[in-house]
Each structure stands twice: as C-alpha cells, then as structure tokens.
Amino acid sequence: MALQDIRRTFLSWPVVRQLTGSDPTGRGAAVVSDHTRAVTARTETADRVVQSICPYCAVGCGQRVYVKDEKVVQIEGDHDSPISRGRLCPKGSASEQLVNNPGRQIKILYRRPYGTEWESLDLDTAMQMITERVLDTRARTWQATDDQGRDVNRTLGIAGLGGATLDNEENYLIKKIFTAMGAIQIENQARI
Template sequence: MKTWLDAWPVFRQLTGPDPLGRGAAARSRATENVVARTATADRVVQSVCPYCSVGCAQRVYVKDEQVVQIEGDPDSPVNRGRLCPKGSASKSLVTSPTRVTKVRYRRPYGTEWEDLDLDTAMEMIADRVLDARRRYWQDECDGKRVNRTMGIASLGGAALDNEENYLMKKLYSAMGAIQIENQARI
C-alpha cells in the first residue's frame, strides 16, 4: 500500500533507482499530463526577431491562427536556436492584451486619444509629409543648386535589414531629404 511518503519526490529519489533525480523520481502525475505548446501547433512559420540588427531566426508556432510559442530556429547559422531575453519574450508583442491594434491619434493640445481608421491616418501622414517638403524646400544654398528639403529626416531602427535600409534611403532621397541615418551598430 502506497503512503504519502511514496508520493514525495525526495523520498522516491533517495529510495528508488534514480538517485540523481533526473528521471522517474522527478516526475509526477501532473508532469505526465504536460504537453508542449509546440507539439500541439497546427503549423510553424519561419520569422526573424524584430529587436535588433542581428537577425536571429525564429520559429513561430501557430494553433487555430493564434501564436502559441516562439522559439529560436536551430537551423539558423546566426543564432543556432538561441534567443536573447528580448527575443524569447517576443511572443508578448503579438499576444499581449495591452497591444495596441488600432491607429491612435491625439490632436495638437488635446488631452484624449481617439481611434482613426487606417485610410484617414495614412492621408494625414501623406499630407504632413508633402506640407513639410513644400515648406522647407531649398532650390539653392549659398549660391549652389541643392534641391533638397530640411523638413524631413529619417532615423532607421536597428531591426531593419539591408534591403529595407536601401528602400528607405531611396524613398527619402526621392523626397529630397538628406538627413538619412540608421542606428544599427552591429
């Protein structure tokens, strides 16, 4: 007859065939019922961590069109399946209940935020870019032809890759901006 002592993991470890407590002695009924989130996923999507310019590969596990787990990709030569603490916590970027999923806008001198539809927000941004370009346009500076605007600048994030930086440079240069930088230092 089994007693409460038999259910105690330390007792099982000391009296059983698993003295180091790495096998059966460390397992309980609750442990036996645990299933990894990755085992129940419908599909795995390859992705890249958004935090820095290293570009660690990730495996995103999806079940019922919801992200259930994000792990490092062991097939990646960049991170070999490992993620830093930020990368390991990147699932919360998608699943956090506090994640903002609407365009939020606070009018100048306003005290409250309001929701905007995406088309309205994009029109507002386009209008402001064109206005800044027009107001700060310079044909000449010190007698030299410059054809530039000092009203638009770009500081790219460290998570942008070379291709994205190339496109940003082309876009801002086409608008006449000359202050175009990227903060990536790796």
C-alpha cells in the same frame, strides 16, 4: 490511515522513486507527476512552426515561431542555427510577449495640434493626412538651389529617424523614397 496507503504515499515520493528506481539523477521519470503527464507543450500542438530571427541584439539568434489558430503561441530558439544553437537570452525568450502583450497598442492614435488627449483615426484617413502633410511641407520648404545658386533640389523640412530593427527591405524603400522626394535628413540608430 491504513498501512497500505501510507506505503503508497511514501513510495510515490519523487525522492524515493529517484533513489529506488531507474532515474537516479532525478531528471526523468522519477519526478514526473500525473499532472505533468497530462500536460501537452504548446510547441507540440502548434499548427505550424515558422523560422524567424530574434529582433533584439545583432547576434542574430534563430527563432522558431509556433503558430496555432493563426496566433503565435510560443517562440523558442532554433537548434539548427550555427550562431545560437537553440539558445535565446531573456529578451529573445520573452519575445512572444512582444507579439501578444495585452497592452500592445494596435490602433492608430491621433493628437491634434494643442490637443490634450489622443483621438482615434482609421488607417486610410491617417495615410491621406500624412501624405498631405508631407507634400505640403515639401512644397513649402523646397530648395532648388542653395544661397549661392548651386543646385541642391531638396527639402530640409522633413526628417526621419529609424530604429535598427528595420528590415533591409524597409530601409531600402525608406532611403529610396526620401531621396526621390528630396528629403536628405534621414537618419538611423546606427549613428546613435
């Protein structure tokens, strides 16, 4: 190997560049390689950035959702948030996988009574079947009065248990429709 080559190799070592150049802490130019220089962050090439809120705990950290070609490509902390100041924990940082996880179940599955395997079902059929189940159960279990003849106007045949990642608007519609159909057994993680 020619001396010139050895010198070039030696001098291009990050530690040498760090000690001899303008980046003594080794957090900038001294440690950037050609490869790194050629890479562009997904956050820079995104078509748009959408402000969101982390769906895990109740601290309510701000998220920035980076979208390219109508796909989420990255989720990062929102520096503007006075709550989180741009930070996310391991769960919030991993939330892109919540959206894009290849194992995510995106099709409806159906298990018939006594069945041993899942079957497939389309959305409209599933909605029709569920509507029938709810109305049939409601009719079968309707209580106009209790055993002392007092008005109750309800069914005890239908129950619900919701997670606390439901939006307020979703909870509002759930409580409203359950109440209107007389189903009182609606509960939430908030009790658990």
